[in-house]
Amino acid sequence: MKKAADHTKPKRYGMVIDLDKCTGCGACMVACFAENNIPFKKDESEKLLSITWMRVYKLSNKKKYPDTDICYLPRPCMHCEGHEGHSPCVSVCPATVTDYSTETGIVSQIYTRCFGCRYCMAACPYHARYFNWWDPVWPKGMEKMLSPDVSVRMRGVVEKCSFCYHRYQRAKDKAYVEGRTDVEEEEYQTACTQACPARAITFGDLNNPKHKVYELKQDPHAFRLLERLGTNPKVYYVSSREWVRKSGDNYLKHEEPGHIATKH
Amino acid sequence: MKIDRRSFLSLGLGVAAGSVLSPLPWKLTDDLSIWTQTWPWTPVPKDGAVHYVHSVSTLCSGGCGIQVRKVDDRAIKIEGMEGYPGSDGKACNQCLAGIQKLYGPDHIQTPLKRVGNRGEGRFAPISWDEAMSMVAEQLKKLRTEGKSQTLGCVVEREYGTIPQLFKRFAKVYGSPNFMTMPSYLDGYEQIFKIMQGEEAIPGFDLENADYILSFGSGLVEGWGSAPRMFQANSLWKEKGVPVVQFEPRLSNTAAKATQWVPINPGAEAILALGLAHVIIKENLFHYDFVNRYSARFEAWEDGQGTEQKGFKDRVLDRYDPRYVSRVTGVPSSQIEKIAREFAKAESPIALCGRGAGHTPGAIFEFHAVHALNGLVGNINRKGGVWALPKPDYIAWPEPALDEVAKKGGDTPRVDGAGTETYPAASSLTHRLPAMINDAEESPIQVLLVHGANPCYCLPDTETVRAAFEKIPCIVSFASHMDETALMADLILPDHGHLEKYQDVPAPEGLSVPVIGLARPVVAPLYDTRHVGDTVIQLAKAMGGGMADSFPWKNYEECLRKTLGQHWKTMEEKGWFSPDFSGPDWNEAFETPTRNFVFIPERYGKDTEEAGVSPIEVEGDPITFPMVMIPFDHVRIAAGPVGNAPFVMKTIEDTLLRDKDIFVQVHPKTAGKAGLEEGVLAVLSTPKGSAKVRVHVYDGIQPGLVAVPRGLGRGSGDEFMADKGVNVNRLIGPVEDPVSGLNAAWGIRANLTIA
Incomplete structure (x- = not known):
């Protein structure tokens, strides 16, 4: 693991997603596809084969008409901190493709190191990782829309959400040029956060009391997915509806969501 | 060894x-x-200088202000433009994926002439000169034969310089048949005419409203300007504003609402009147507004001196909550509770226009809902419904009309709008196909289509197709291949949405007037021509008075002159917002009595006899024991332009799998028909049948079959074409007897195992 740079405090970038506001429109997914050069195929309805770094799931309370209720849940990579950076995927990667950065709290993925063993996919409890079964193909002319900030992946490698790490690099460069050591909250925002028309996604440094996420994650209605696994994810969800909070993990009757694992 | x-x-x-x-x-x-990782065909995107261009997206009717990130001359990504009225830094998923429409394979690259049979999709490239002279020749011939009124123009919306150029063209040519595509805005337009005496477009001050009643409007499913509605919805959550959604199906809007009230489909108007009943009976209405600024609330005398019942008595007599409860399926206690809460709120607002508002609906519904707003006095007030003036910045001199133009222009419109039968309607395009099919010779001989896609979007697509077969000459100005362009004889391709200047007025539903400016982000990629230029050049080719009515060198000059002093602001800022302060109630209404009319003139007689009954849907209940309702889903574009590949990718696998569309039915309905989750079934209606898959969904009233709108595109790229079924193929229009608008909310149907 990398050592935190001396001149800046270690950061733990994370998200708080307000599920009461999320309308399931999918703008976050589209913004993510466009930002990260995510390929598209003729048929994307087989979701196991569809690469979506950000995927919006639909939850249901499974009650009968007219007591039925649904809720949407956007799922990026959780950038699990695990215990001292031992996130599930990082622990199993034999090629050091994926690593937990103590400087930013971001779980990286270096495509050219990956030889496609897919251990990380098996280890990830959130299905946040995707395998390139085919080489990506852009219809003639459409490769013009590819962004130079993110390398295009190839057949045989695993990919996942990077919290738009290239945007962090860009922001850091800018700060460096301007003689600053730190990146401001609004200077580094992920593409999905920027795009969310409901303003349901908030992104920032969970360690920094000045960042909005710091306050929001302490909401009594905040919870994380599959907390009892001890993955210590850095994406928090907020919902006023109890059944939604309970969908985040398997709970016993007396258990309250959001209070199973210690919050860091 | x-x-x-x-x-x-x-x-x-x-x-x-x-x-x-x-x-x-x-x-x-x-x-x-x-x-194995460095195949030469894995693209390495070229780096370059990054910059942003501001524009307004014209892909959907929401009018999202956008900024496009460019690397050198390549457009990379679309993001929202900060500060743009309504969308403010955000954009809908369709607009966000807009780059794919620019570089995608279905961008038409050159003028095309049909060589195969109509609709077959076989075209040959021709030169612009040849294409233009062919159209001009056709138009000249028709005009000399004295059949100028048989020219038809179909555009999506009426406002902006481009539709207005078409309107002007039709006018000086001598045809009244300038048509726009149906939407819920047509209902509001007529309601403003008959209840407020105004030519206006609706603005909803949703950010300041504190109680929202939605009669089936898909507030977070494409109704109005999508990004603005999402933000309003979040604001309501923050402020704790109650949102009540009346709908037979648990839509995304219903799930987001504070309260979802399931209702029998088609009974929305009755429910609104039931709420009005409680408000009137319990004296909860806005005294000042009703007593001083409204008419016909109490009994009134008609033209013959006979006394007529006022709105109050009609509602009190007929719409008792118990009766309303029987018709709508909403318990009377709930009707009373909601009515009280609504009336007691500071700025309550009632909204209608089903789903994303692709079909107008019955005028009774608009009337009943708008009357609710009248009862609580929330008209032209903070947090209420505003009658905004139609965009009037286009002040071109009246064109001089020659004899042909005058004669042709005076003939009645083919769709019947503005005639004695439907005086308040300005366009009834859904009536056009039947008019053509019923006539010996098509009353439309040359049809110009721009920005609209009637062959996909109008109900009963088979009939529309048959009608289009009968039109001798169809000219499409599409920039992307669509179902209507496929039926055309000539395609004169317009620049794509990121390749041209265009004014984009009035984001739907915004409570302040705004004119946005779309501008070229990249130079045109292909041999296309700005549709504005094409129209101006066509007029010039017609010569005489027609040429004189289009004095501009080209479209850009026309746009600059039209916007005049505002051009500079718009170039710098991306939009311009004309000064607007709504008039006070004593000056707001332009009806003969200068007030808000609870019972409009024509309307009064019709309802007195018949009362308001739910609009019946087509089909007999024995052959078709279920009822099909179309629904809008925010990840499926149901307008003229279909989904970009990225948006296709976001569609859930409970809506589309491979090429099969899913229809939603209640477990009971499925059980009765012997259907299970995922099985193939045949959905049939009086209009046709289709192969579908079944999605068993608890959030829908038993007996209904809900079908997503926007799939089953017959053209376009491989990512969207031929996937699922176009619901418009299975449903026909039901004419509202008063307004002429399409009031169909569903159709009888049957679902059997395949």
Whole structure:
């Protein structure tokens, strides 16, 4: 693991997603596809084969008409901190493709190191990782829309959400040029956060009391997915509806969501 | 040298040990993995200077203000433009994926002439000169034959310089048949005319409203300007504003609402009147507004001197909550509770226009809902419904009309709008196909289509197709291949949405007037021409008075002159917002009595006899025991332009799998028909049948079959074409007897196992 740079405090970038506001429109997914050069195929309805770094799931309370209720849940990579950076995927990667950065709290993925063993996919409890079964193909002319900030992946490698790490690099460069050591909250925002028309996604440094996420994650209605696994994810969800909070993990009757694992 | 067993084995062992210890196999594996990852066909995007261009997206009717990130001359990504009225830094998923429409394979690249049979999709490229002279020739011939009124123009919306150029063209040519595509805005337009005496477009001050009643409007499913509605919805959550959604199906809007009230489909108007009943009976209405600024609330005398019942008595007599409860399926206690809460709120607002508002609906519904807003006095007030003036910045001099133009212009419109039967309607395009099919010779001889896609969007697509078969000449100005362009004889392709200047007025539903400016982000990629230029050049080719009515050199000059002093602001800021302060109630209404009319003139007689009954849907209940309702889903574009590949990718696998569309039915309905989750079934209606898959969904009223709108595109790229079923193929229009608008909210149907 990398050592935190001396001149800046270690950061733990994370998200708080307000599920009461999320309308399931999918703008976050589209913004993510466009930002990260995510390929598209003729048929994307087989979701196991569809690469979506950000995927919006639909939850249901499974009650009968007219007591039925649904809720949407956007799922990026959780950038699990695990215990001292031992996130599930990082622990199993034999090629050091994926690593937990103590400087930013971001779980990286270096495509050219990956030889496609897919251990990380098996280890990830959130299905946040995707395998390139085919080489990506852009219809003639459409490769013009590819962004130079993110390398295009190839057949045989695993990919996942990077919290738009290239945007962090860009922001850091800018700060460096301007003689600053730190990146401001609004200077580094992920593409999905920027795009969310409901303003349901908030992104920032969970360690920094000045960042909005710091306050929001302490909401009594905040919870994380599959907390009892001890993955210590850095994406928090907020919902006023109890059944939604309970969908985040398997709970016993007396258990309250959001209070199973210690919050860091 | 003799090789014995011992030396053979030691050699073997040596090779084995050497391979393990030598770096060679590891190096080879490494090389292999690098080699397999650097195929020459894996693109390496070129780096360059990054900059942003501001524009307004014209892909959907929401009018999202956008900024496009460019690397050198390549457009990379669309993001929202900060500060743009309504969308403010955000954009809908369709607009966000807009780059794919620019570089995508279905961008029309050159003028095309049909060579195969109509609709077959076989076209040959021709030159612009040839294409233009062919159209001009056709138009000249028709005009000399004295049939100028048989020219038809279909555009999506009426406002902006481009539709207005078409309107002007039709006018000076001598045809009244300038048509726009149906939407819920047509209902509001008529309601403002008959209840407020105004030519206006609706603005909803949703950010300041504190109680929202939605009669089936898909507030977060494409109704109005999508990004603005999402933000309003979040604001309501923050402020704790109650949102009540009346709908037979648990839509996304219903799930987001504070309260979802399931209702029998088609009974929305009755429910609104039931709420009005409680408000009037319990004296909860806005006294000042009702007493001083409204008419016909109490009994009134008609033209013949006969006393007519006022709105109050009609509602009190007929719409008792118990009766309303029987018709709508909403418990009377709930009706009373909601009515009280609504009336007691500071700025309550009632909204209608089903789903994303692709079909207008019955005028009774608009009337009942708008009357609710009237009762609580929330008209032209903070947090209420505003009658905004139609965009009036286009002040071109009245064109001089020659004899042909005058004669042709005076003939009645083919769709019947503005005639004695439907005086308040300005366009009834859904009536056009039947008019053409019923006539011996098509009353439309040349049809110009721009920005609209009637062959996909109008109900009963088979009839529309048949009608289009009968039109001798169809000219499409599409920039992307669509169902209507496929039926055309000539395609004069317009620039794509990121390749041209265009004014984009009035984001739907915004409570302040705004004019946005779309501007070229990249230079046109292909041999296309700005549709504005094409129209101006066509007029010039017609010569005489027609040429004189289009004095501009080209479209850009026309746009600059039209916007005049505002051009500079718009170039710099991206939009311009004309001064607007709504008039006070004593000056707001332009009806003969200068007030808000609860019972409009024509309307009064019709309802007195018939009362308001739910609009019946087509089909007999024995052959078709279920009822099909179309629904809008925010990840499926149901307008003229279909989904971009990225948006296709976001569609859930409970809506579309491979090429099969899913229809939603209640477990009971499915059980009765012997259907299970995911099975193939045949959905049939009086209009046709289609193969579908079944999605068993608890959030829908038993007996209904809900079908997503926007799939089943017959053209476009491989990512969206031929996937699912176009619901418009299975449903026909139901004419509202008063307004002429399409009031269909569903159709009888049957669902059987395939």
